[in-house]
Every structure is written in structure tokens, then in C-alpha cells.
Amino acid sequence: MAKEEPMMDAGFKYEVAARPGAENITACFSCGVCTAGCPVSEVDDRYNPRKIVRMIMWGMREELLSSELVWLCNLCYSCHAHCPQNVKFTDVITNLREMAVQEGYADKKMLQKVDRIDTLMQVIRRELVAEVVEKQKDVADAEQLNTAAIVQQLTADDERGADIPCPETRETEQ
Numbered sequence: 001m002a003k004e005e006p007m008m009d010a011g012f013k014y015e016v017a018a019r020p021g022a023e024n025i026t027a028c029f030s031c032g033v034c035t036a037g038c039p040v041s042e043v044d045d046r047y048n049p050r051k052i053v054r055m056i057m058w059g060m061r062e063e064l065l066s067s068e069l070v071w072l073c074n075l076c077y078s079c080h081a082h083c084p085q086n087v088k089f090t091d092v093i094t095n096l097r098e099m100a101v102q103e104g105y106a107d108k109k110m111l112q113k114v115d116r117i118d119t120l121m122q123v124i125r126r127e128l129v130a131e132v133v134e135k136q137k138d139v140a141d142a143e144q145l146n147t148a149a150i151v152q153q154l155t156a157d158d159e160r161g162a163d164i165p166c167p168e169t170r171e172t173e174q
């Protein structure tokens with residue numbers, strides 16, 4: 001029996017482009033910059049923002065909205081910031097998620113899984129921010145120590161040089 005071809009939906013890309021933030025989707029020229037800087041693509045071969053945009057353009061509505069792929073993005077905005085065509089992929093993926101829920105492609109089990117991942121991501125983000133703040137505090141403390149050391153050094157130099165007359169004074173004394 002011949003393999004059943006997936007249904008293509010020619011209007012899918014226009015529907016996505018009509019949603020807030022996803023307007024530039026049709027401007028994508030498939031350069032792959034989004035995928036190159038994506039932390040999820042780095043650890044999971046299945047995830048590829050450039051390919052997701054292609055799937056939208058090719059009208060692969062059912063295949064995409066029912067796939068786990070739309071839930072893997074951690075919304076870090078790296079692709080969004082670097083896209084030369086201002087595609088705003090993070091907004092695109094958020095819209096795909098909304099469509100998946102609205103059209104009944106995301107089942108309860110999947111949404112619970114997403115919830116757990118989201119909670120975990122929030123914990124990781126909080127820990128990363130705390131680490132960065134702690135590092136900045138260490139740098140500030142070190143800078144303060146350096147300044148104190150320089151002031152101390154300058155004061156010591158001044159005290160050592162107190163007996164040495166400045167050139168103008170020397171001229172007056174002669």
C-alpha cells in the first residue's frame with residue numbers, strides 16, 4: 001500500500017503571518033542564523049528553527065502543530081535578536097503553541113509535560129541570574145579593593161616625597 005502523503009495547507013503561512021509578532025515570517029530566506037545560535041538545537045538534533053519556518057511555508061500544518069517540536073523552544077530570544085530578516089521566531093513559536101492548543105493538537109499529557117519543563121526553566125533562569133549578580137558583586141568588591149590600594153599607594157608616595165621641593169619652590173630658594 002502506498003504511503004499516505006501529509007496534507008498540505010497553502011493558507012497556513014498566511015494564517016501564521018496574520019498573528020501578532022509573526023508578520024515577517026514570509027521574509028525568511030532560510031539562512032540558518034537562527035538555528036546556528038539556538039541552544040536547544042545544540043543539544044537536540046530534531047529541533048531546527050529554520051526548518052520549522054520551512055514547514056510553515058510549505059503548509060505542513062498538521063505535522064507541525066501536532067509535533068513536540070513547537071514545545072521545545074525555551075524562549076531565549078537569541079534567534080529573534082539575530083535574524084537578518086527580523087522574523088521574530090520566538091513570537092512565531094508562541095503563536096504556533098497557541099494554535100496547537102486552540103485547534104486541539106496539544107493533548108493534556110503534553111501540556112503537563114510543558115508545564116514541568118517551564119517550571120524547571122524558571123528555576124534554571126533564577127539560578128543563572130543569581131550567579132551573574134554574585135559574580136558582578138565580586139568584581140565590584142575587587143575594584144573597590146584595587147581603588148583603596150591605589151589611594152594608599154599614592155598617599156604613601158606623597159608622604160615620601162614631602163621633603164622634595166617642587167621645581168618652582170627650588171627656583172625661589174636659589
Ligand code: SF4
Pocket residue numbers: 027028029030031032033034035049050053082083084085086087089
Ligand atoms: S535567521 Fe531569520 S531569515 Fe534566517 S533562517 Fe532563521 S528565520 Fe529565516
Ligand code: SF4
Pocket residue numbers: 034037038039040041049072073074075076077078079080089090
Ligand atoms: S528562542 Fe527558541 S528557537 Fe530561538 S534560539 Fe531560543 S530556544 Fe532556539
